[in-house]
Ligand SMILES: C=CC1=C(C)c2cc3[nH]c(cc4nc(cc5[nH]c(cc1n2)c(C)c5CCC(=O)O)C(CCC(=O)O)=C4C)c(C)c3C=C
Ligand SMILES: [Fe+2]
């Protein structure tokens with residue numbers, strides 16, 4: 336029987352934590368019109384003239400702090416473990432490839448390997464639980480761009496999002512149990528941030544997202560692919576699995592870049608308020624990421640941890656991401672149709 340292809344795609348990471356490699360990575364990433372969605376001339380000035388020159392040396396230091404001597408970037412390391420575990424779980428009938436949207440391993444090389452293996456049925460799984468044009472949409476666009484000139488275009492299906500996947504929700508809740516959640520004063524669900532403008536552009540009615548009261552309180556036909564609404568849904572589902580009452584947790588958004596408004600509340604402001612309220616111990620989920628990476632290991636544990644302590648808090652504990660947890664690999668296997 337003909338083999339089927341599965342292409343796992345995560346965001347990307349620099350090839351090394353040197354300033355030169357981080358600069359190369361940030362340039363490719365931030366010049367993507369779905370990530371910095373302003374006109375190309377302005378984007379070039381912002382990215383090449385301002386953001387990257389200032390950010391690359393700083394980011395290189397952060398990457399150096401999380402880079403493992405043997406396994407390198409945590410994001411790539413866990414992604415490779417996921418690929419190997421999924422390949423083993425699916426068996427010989429499938430070829431599982433891994434790619435990064437930016438830098439390496441590239442989507443182009445992965446598609447070429449599938450083509451060389453005569454695979455004509457490919458399922459693309461962008462490894463982002465919640466849909467965003469800047470993440471999932473960008474992967475979809477890149478794959479379509481790369482196959483557009485092939486003589487024979489294979490059957491390709493794309494997974495848009497899996498924010499409510501039962502086994503994924505269970506894996507996050509299981510990971511939290513290692514930390515005795517009852518011993519924490521408050522729990523945060525801290526998602527990667529996104530400019531508000533990008534959320535609004537996904538609302539085809541132009542009247543609901545960030546305009547209607549409680550627009551993220553439930554999913555409906557208008558907001559079912561809204562990143563913020565899906566993030567709130569993921570958090571509600573994990574909270575329900577853990578029997579957390581509403582007052583025990585807060586949904587928030589981290590990693591803001593630039594001065595435009597991003598989806599709120601911002602994690603750093605929530606943490607500051609919790610410290611002011613006398614909370615001492617915080618447990619933090621980052622359910623926008625399926626692998627631990629710079630944004631979880633460094634930003635949550637070190638940056639937010641230090642900020643919280645400076646304001647009188649005692650401890651910020653990250654809940655590990657899905658990484659290569661067997662239940663998560665089972666979740667991925669279930670997504671392969
Ligand atoms: C305009 C800027 C950015 C948007 C929009 C954005 C969306 C977005 N990003 C992820 C996932 C990841 N982002 C990561 C790092 C990262 N993201 C931005 C900017 C935007 N992201 C920057 C500048 C960086 C680099 C961090 C730094 O240099 O300090 C990562 C981590 C990569 C790693 O190697 O560990 C991930 C993962 C999603 C899912 C998303 C849209 C929802
Ligand atoms: Fe990002």
Ligand SMILES: [Fe+2]
Pocket residue numbers: 534543544545550551558561562563564
């Ligand atoms: Fe929305």
